[in-house]
Amino acid sequence: MQIASKLPDVGITIFTKMSKMANEYGAINLSQGFPDFPVDPQLIDLVHHYMKEGNNQYAPMPGHPVLREAIAAKTENCYGWRPNPDQNIMVTCGAIEAIMSTIAALINPGDEVIIMDPAYDAYEPIINLQGAQAVGVPLRATDYSIDWKLVWEAITEKTKMLIINSPHNPSGAILSKEDLEALEDIVDETGLLVLSDEVYEHIVFDGAEHQSVLRSESLRAHAIVVSSFGKTFHATGWRMGYLIAPEALMVEIRKVHQYNTFTIHTPTQLAIADYLKDESKYMGVSPMYQEKRDFFLDVMKESKFKPVPSHGTYFQLMNYSAISDQYDVDFAVWLTKEVGVAAIPMSVFYQDGTDNKVLRFCFAKGEETLSAAAEKLCAL
Ligand SMILES: Cc1ncc(COP(=O)(O)O)c(C=O)c1O
Incomplete structure (x- = not known):
């Protein structure tokens, strides 16, 4: 063959x-990268509860409305801006499906996508699958911070998107407020899309604040933000993630999602929605x-x-x-x-x-x- x-x-x-x-x-x-300690029994009980209650059929394609509502509330609580659950939020099969659906929907053959180097290993093959090219910008060797001058230099007329990841796998580096300002300058001037991989948003140390691109009005108008309940609630095998994006981009991303996974495990969506009511669970x-x-x-x-x-x-x-x-x-x-x-x-x-x-x-x-x-x- x-x-x-x-x-x-x-x-x-x-x-x-x-x-x-x-x-x-x-x-x-x-x-x-997977935890070896148990998931909170309360969360397991909630999944069990919603299964026994009979919530075992397809949830709506973009995600259960109850979970999208809970994600909107959590986002407002953390970053001071409330996405619209109907227009801006989609529940995905882990963050990796969010990344795959986003890139498949928005990147065309011949496009260039800027990634940081080193990077989480999934971005490049997903970009290549679209017939596009990943252009690596080296992070500083000392502390794995971004040299924004090098990002500017990497932008060509073919560049469509820039992928950032904070907190950063593999290095553990995080973006600062100044980094977001530098990114704002790029987006304001070039109109590039930003895929912001924030799966470790709730794992930040020494009193630092996670600098989500959702904090910035100009960035969130161009950004697709990806997160993972698998990471946050150390349940990586449950494959529960989500993304937040402007409506025009979301329309395209949902077209891919609906023929890819279509929808995600219903009882787990309901359980997580309940669990998120207590902010200490993610804080x-x-x-x-x-x-x-x-x-x-x-x-x-x-x-x-x-x-x-x-x-x-x-x-x-x-x-x-x-x-x-x-x-x-x-x-x-x-x-x-x-x-x-x-x-x-x-x-x-x-x-x-x-x-x-x-x-x-x-x-x-x-x-x-x-x-x-x-x-x-x-x-x-
Ligand atoms: C930076 C980064 N993005 C995305 C993912 C995928 O997350 P999920 O397990 O929710 O698909 C991982 C998992 O290791 C990761 O480290």
Whole structure:
């Protein structure tokens, strides 16, 4: 059979590979970004309740009205602006479907989309699937901040969209108010679309405020903002996400969504709508993860790994150049097989595979798991 692959360069992701290797070698898995502690039993009971009550058929295509209403209220509570639940909000199958539906609806063959480099690994293949090109703008090597001069330089007449991600996976960097102002200048002058991936919006540390593009009137007129209940409520397997966008863009995005997933698990939508009524459920997420980050840094403080400050997400970067000068993928494989701890090599997030001798560790784990991993890592 002859198949002309649309993604000839895409193989099994490093996340799958490292998790598989962690299982094979019995290593502690700090590679893939998923929490290993339970979902709040109250939320599980709510899903069960709505199932038993008989809410088991298709919800409306853009999302259950009750959940869209709850998302509007949460957005107003967090960012001081209330999206219209009918026109601006759509519930999706995880944030990844929101990203896929947005790019498929709005990007055409020959377009260019600016992404930051390093970036979450899904953007580029999704852009390529549309016959478009991802143009990487390197983040500053020291702190993974955005050099806006380089963003300006990357804009051509083919550029349609700019993708930003704060808090940033893989680095844990966050955008500042000044970053949003710099982005406003670009959008005001060029009219570019902004896809703002804010899946870690509720995981921000040290008293910092999440700088959602929804805070800015001029940005939200051009922006598609993506979030994930999977991340916020550590239920990544439930595949619950949403997006917020101006009506004209939403009309197009819903056209893709309706022939893609059509609609999302009804009882879970109703359960989350109820759960969101208590703001402590999402406002309390940052302190919980900050404690984990601080615990991980504390148990690692005697090691030769050098932490790169993490301001958000549940990832901690560690530089290992005091331990080895191996290529980071080889070092990560060695660490999994010989030391018994799995992490993700940072080079996989770069378009050109830049190797700065840095690994990404996920600290969304119980303290026992983090301590056991640190014990092994401190022995190096
Ligand atoms: C930056 C970023 N965006 C999007 C996603 C996808 O989120 P979801 O699991 O809700 O599809 C992830 C998941 O790891 C992520 O890290």
